[in-house]
Amino acid sequence: MKESAYNVYLLDEKEKKGLVFNTMKRSIVQIDDEVYNLIKDNQIDKIDQDVLDVLTKGNIVVDNNLNELDILKIMFCRIKFSTSSIGFTIIPTHVCNLACTYCYQGHGDVLSETMSQDVIRKTVEFIKKSAGGRRSLGINFYGGEPLLYPEVIFQVLKEVKAFADEHEMQFSTTFTSNGTLFTQEIVDRLKDYNYEVQITLCGPRAVHDTIRVDKKGRGTYERLMDVISLFRENDVKFHIRVDVDLDNYDTITSLLEDLKKRGFEGTYMGFCPIGKDICYTEIERESSEIDPASLARLSKLAHDMGFKTNPIYIHNFVEGCSALIDGFLAIDPHGDVYKCIAAPNYQEHRIGTLDAEGNLTNMNYESYCAWTLRDPLHIKECRECKFSPICGGGCALAAYSKNGSLLSPGCKDEELGEIVRTFIMLRYPELFEGCSYETILL
Amino acid sequence: MKPSYYNCFFPFKTMYILFNSLRGAIFVVDEEVKTVLETGNLEALGDLEDGFKKSGIIVEDNLNEQDMYSMTYNGSKYNALSTSLHVITTYACNLSCVYCYEGKGELEHKVMDEKTSNRAIQFIKDLTDSYNSKALGIELFGGEPLLNMPINEGIVGDLSRWCEEGGLDFSVNAITNGTLCSEENVETLGQYGCSFLVTVDGPEKVHDQRRVYKNGKGTFRDIMEGLYRIRDNDLGTMIRINVDEGNKNDIVALFEELKGGGLDKVIISIKPVFNTSPACMSYGYCMPDVEGLGIVNELYAVARKMGFRAEEPERPTPQGACSAQRASYFTIDPHLRLFKCAILPPYEKNAVGVVNDEGRAVFNYVNVDFMSRDPVMLDECRKCRIVPVCRGGCPAEVYETQGTTHGYVCRKSGFYKMLEENLKRFVTNSM
Numbered sequence: 001m002k003e004s005a006y007n008v009y010l011l012d013e014k015e016k017k018g019l020v021f022n023t024m025k026r027s028i029v030q031i032d033d034e035v036y037n038l039i040k041d042n043q044i045d046k047i048d049q050d051v052l053d054v055l056t057k058g059n060i061v062v063d064n065n066l067n068e069l070d071i072l073k074i075m076f077c078r079i080k081f082s083t084s085s086i087g088f089t090i091i092p093t094h095v096c097n098l099a100c101t102y103c104y105q106g107h108g109d110v111l112s113e114t115m116s117q118d119v120i121r122k123t124v125e126f127i128k129k130s131a132g133g134r135r136s137l138g139i140n141f142y143g144g145e146p147l148l149y150p151e152v153i154f155q156v157l158k159e160v161k162a163f164a165d166e167h168e169m170q171f172s173t174t175f176t177s178n179g180t181l182f183t184q185e186i187v188d189r190l191k192d193y194n195y196e197v198q199i200t201l202c203g204p205r206a207v208h209d210t211i212r213v214d215k216k217g218r219g220t221y222e223r224l225m226d227v228i229s230l231f232r233e234n235d236v237k238f239h240i241r242v243d244v245d246l247d248n249y250d251t252i253t254s255l256l257e258d259l260k261k262r263g264f265e266g267t268y269m270g271f272c273p274i275g276k277d278i279c280y281t282e283i284e285r286e287s288s289e290i291d292p293a294s295l296a297r298l299s300k301l302a303h304d305m306g307f308k309t310n311p312i313y314i315h316n317f318v319e320g321c322s323a324l325i326d327g328f329l330a331i332d333p334h335g336d337v338y339k340c341i342a343a344p345n346y347q348e349h350r351i352g353t354l355d356a357e358g359n360l361t362n363m364n365y366e367s368y369c370a371w372t373l374r375d376p377l378h379i380k381e382c383r384e385c386k387f388s389p390i391c392g393g394g395c396a397l398a399a400y401s402k403n404g405s406l407l408s409p410g411c412k413d414e415e416l417g418e419i420v421r422t423f424i425m426l427r428y429p430e431l432f433e434g435c436s437y438e439t440i441l442l
Numbered sequence: 443m444k445p446s447y448y449n450c451f452f453p454f455k456t457m458y459i460l461f462n463s464l465r466g467a468i469f470v471v472d473e474e475v476k477t478v479l480e481t482g483n484l485e486a487l488g489d490l491e492d493g494f495k496k497s498g499i500i501v502e503d504n505l506n507e508q509d510m511y512s513m514t515y516n517g518s519k520y521n522a523l524s525t526s527l528h529v530i531t532t533y534a535c536n537l538s539c540v541y542c543y544e545g546k547g548e549l550e551h552k553v554m555d556e557k558t559s560n561r562a563i564q565f566i567k568d569l570t571d572s573y574n575s576k577a578l579g580i581e582l583f584g585g586e587p588l589l590n591m592p593i594n595e596g597i598v599g600d601l602s603r604w605c606e607e608g609g610l611d612f613s614v615n616a617i618t619n620g621t622l623c624s625e626e627n628v629e630t631l632g633q634y635g636c637s638f639l640v641t642v643d644g645p646e647k648v649h650d651q652r653r654v655y656k657n658g659k660g661t662f663r664d665i666m667e668g669l670y671r672i673r674d675n676d677l678g679t680m681i682r683i684n685v686d687e688g689n690k691n692d693i694v695a696l697f698e699e700l701k702g703g704g705l706d707k708v709i710i711s712i713k714p715v716f717n718t719s720p721a722c723m724s725y726g727y728c729m730p731d732v733e734g735l736g737i738v739n740e741l742y743a744v745a746r747k748m749g750f751r752a753e754e755p756e757r758p759t760p761q762g763a764c765s766a767q768r769a770s771y772f773t774i775d776p777h778l779r780l781f782k783c784a785i786l787p788p789y790e791k792n793a794v795g796v797v798n799d800e801g802r803a804v805f806n807y808v809n810v811d812f813m814s815r816d817p818v819m820l821d822e823c824r825k826c827r828i829v830p831v832c833r834g835g836c837p838a839e840v841y842e843t844q845g846t847t848h849g850y851v852c853r854k855s856g857f858y859k860m861l862e863e864n865l866k867r868f869v870t871n872s873m
Contacts, residue, residue: 074813074814168609369506
């Protein structure tokens, strides 16, 4: 047996105890100093059989013949090439009714096209042609603000849902929306479309209303509170994304308190860092990026206050980045097709364009291959990184912006160790009794 | 634009057949076009440019076609719209064929019982569910599977009902030596639409020297009786013919006999006997590479001409990964061991995992080795212009001979010859 290349050790010097987390298998095993030293000194055969069995089951130690990079390859190919479902992000418009101060898209003023009838028709045909044989079909509406053009949305939904029903595919749809335009009428019209909405908040009213503002500078907080009430009254599935940087970090507690006071506890809250990696405009806000450990503490706080949440949001986590998946494509208002929803401002990432019959033509194969094949196996640094199985090479577009190549890591240096430490400490507090965050060493 | 790396030219009368092995496109071109494509001076293509562009004869300058093939190949492994398995319900066999790679049911004779078959059924359902497949295909295999009819029926009946309830397509095929196709057995499996694959190695005289009962008696007459029963029950039949040095000249006579006997609706499947399994390496009649592939090809052509359907398509086509590398494919045996190809049991070292007492599959590194194979990562194959049709050879054969699938078996000269003949035949027939 040999030590897995994907072990992350967390050791408490004071208490002389520790544990090992395997990023490939996502297993956690408690170990003591002795076992740790035997693993590290390559004396695995001296470990007690009982302990060894547990370590083996968790893939902490693996067969000598096993090439773990091969497993990594299989894991990513499986995610990438799964054929059971297919998903499309449709950008009906780049226009937005808000002017959030940190918008990476330049609030719909840099790109400002809206889908024509012609492009809507092509898009629907393309979806029908691509989805044949799949068991489930998902549509995400993104923007700009998609609800500025509800007729585009309902036209697409009507036709695609009918197609899915006819072919016995499960159908679902999601909206990445600022939330301000949801009304009772929209909710009523959407009721047959198995949908979920994500809306975004940036802090309590006083803070949110200086950041997420309309074109005239007016805040949107109270409007969004009405929308949340509307969702709850109508049993609409929704979750709240909270964008966080150093400036609004300290105010998030009062946001949570206010939501709770309004009776919105139980709502799913996801905390995301405001980053500048993929901005293609100068943002009007001096923002300093929040560290992952602090972000994780917000999840813990939300959890303790009775909200639903994940212990941590890892930026472009393996399961989170849809651009990894071959059966996922984004269509912009021109009918241009991309692998990444944030890429339409980069012509070099366009992988093709839809023709009148809804076929993907004028392919840029270089871009298509680069996006589709991208995984940690193709990136030198990631091949040697023990966090690859959870990080997946990080955000491809961020990597491109930073390094000029998709085949480079999109992560932030030492960040992942911190994420894993926080993740485990928050999720399994009982494993760390008597220890503090600071005494646990990676 | 640039000419595709995968363009292959074969002389054809005064012209050339242009075959693109990555995309499968076939054109007949003259010397001039060939020169243009070989020199890359594409402005001279004129009207041809559009068609060549659409079919991948010329490609974008920045397209790395090896990457493109890698994507197709790896993608096909996880195309799990259907789940399929060979289920070995018994290793026992009533025959003693001279070339048996499984050791004639003597090396290994375990039989699936109700307990193990129930666990196998659970594993198959879980596998199908885990890939959200729309179809399930079962191949009953052995040994001689018809020696274990109660278990066959249990498995097929259970899975067929399960598929019906879940709205999945179900299909079943029995791979049998054909000696046990009694009215009862054929009817039992026939309820589920079962088709049959029966091996016949030549006309009576030839067949009976190879495929014999344990007492040495020939099986030809009994098999023919079985084939008629299957036909009379309106069930599909494929005749598998294993061709080697010893019977290659007798196969046409078999075709004539099948046709004369009213078995002209069967599908013909011809396999050259190569040295692929340790159990058959002692058999002295295996085909040399080039000749083996050539003979198979010629025999298919004759069969088609005589009105039979052939298992292999006439048109050469690029292929993704074979079933051995498909995530939703396994062979499962009476020990509940899992293999990635039906030619790999009964050998323990070839097993990729086992279904444990809780009905869960536990895999070993051999599974990783099979699933991660990618011919494009092998220098020789990456350079090869026909790798999309050859795929670097049979992974099981590579594994048997090299201890890992991350290698290749190259029969390039035979393959080129076969490709050339197939293309000429295809082009001639479509003209």
